[in-house]
Amino acid sequence: xxxxxxxxxxxxxxxxxxxxxxxxxxxxxxxxxxxxxxxxxxxxxxxxxxxxxxxxxxxxxxxxxxxxxxxx
Numbered sequence: 001x002x003x004x005x006x007x008x009x010x011x012x013x014x015x016x017x018x019x020x021x022x023x024x025x026x027x028x029x030x031x032x033x034x035x036x037x038x039x040x041x042x043x044x045x046x047x048x049x050x051x052x053x054x055x056x057x058x059x060x061x062x063x064x065x066x067x068x069x070x071x072x
Contacts, residue, residue, distance in 0.1 A: 006014075019027065 022030075
């Protein structure tokens, strides 16, 4: 069953069924948890990118060849 033929009426029907099964409070708390998860994921991605950028900048700071370091 392809999902590209659901359309607006089908989505509304699914939303009503989910609302009846779980109730408004449960859905609200679930969406809050999903939001927290997305925020946490974005924070982790940003921290990972910052860490990679910091490592790259630290490696780029010292460009003196190893043989010249010993002479100083």
